[in-house]
Amino acid sequence: MLGVDDVRDQVGSIGFGCRGCGACCRRVAEDSNLVIVSPAEVRAIMAATGMAWDEVAEPYPDFIDAGNGGEYTLAWCIRRTADACIFLRDGRCSIYAHRPWICRTYPFMLVDDDLLVSECPGLGTPLSPGAAHDVALGLCRRQVAEAAEEAGVRAVYRKARVPPGGRVVIDSEGVKVLHD
Template identity: 40%
Template sequence: MTQSKIQQLLETLDNAERIDEVQLAEKIKAIGFKCKKCAKCCREEYGDNTVFIFPSEIRRISLKTGLSRNDFAIPTPSQDRDAEGNIHTFEWVLRKNGDCIFLQESLCTIYEKRPYICKTYPFYLLEGNLMISECEGLGSEISGEESRRLAALLKERYIAEINESAALFARFKGFKPSGKGVCVHDSEGEHWV
């Protein structure tokens, strides 16, 4: 099962690397987008503001802020339990106090180091196709340069997501009740919190 999943992910990676950034940029330009700096995507009252983050992004934010992982990242909720009742999950998300904890006075305090999901909002790639989340900046004029920058970033994010999943599957050894609490399985191993 794991080997076939890894093989499937490697095929997805191959397809992802062949995504035509020029075509992707043209699609983004045709849709149009300009961030209105409303910060609604960071706020709870406007919908799901969950931000998934990779281990590499956690390290970048730690370096930038001096905070440790557990100060700003938590395991995603999960129903998966081992024989001793410990919870197992596969992703990290940014902590929230309702709004994202890094939002202050409508500004992102880690702007330069914000996660991919924030840098590419309201766009994402699903099975190689461009998808769009709700955003009031959609439909605004976007320059060719900015649409190319976003296209490159979207492709980079998509490849990072696939690599993260492949590394996770390669490392995953099942739910072993060797700790107490919640275990996050990610591309870098098991982390008990």
């Protein structure tokens, strides 16, 4: 796992400044507006907005055949309209203070020891050392949060039972049966 200083140096050399275009919240390609969220992030948005779970989140769209007529998926995403995140209003994030890690750290992502960079018109904008440090700190915290969620999902998955013919989401909190 990279340290904050290493990530800061890499982010600083790439450069980034959000232009507020909202492109990362819109569907510009298949599933480009797919924002995976942990149960903790869903609950934080529910608390901030008063919305219900199903109003905030939808199942990750790739379901896996459970072999008994049932199927499961292993994550939640922020609910989407046909062309954007439901929380994009008037070109701005309406839950900005409570936005998920993916949104907080876009266009960067840490995967093991690699810094991945997604397309973004704000790339290349000079960053101060302090701003690069803040981005790096967010990325490292996101990586820790994602590792904890993955471990939680694995622990639930080991004991999970998908009901015959049922559709479920297996997350770190348990097996959640979907009702049409």
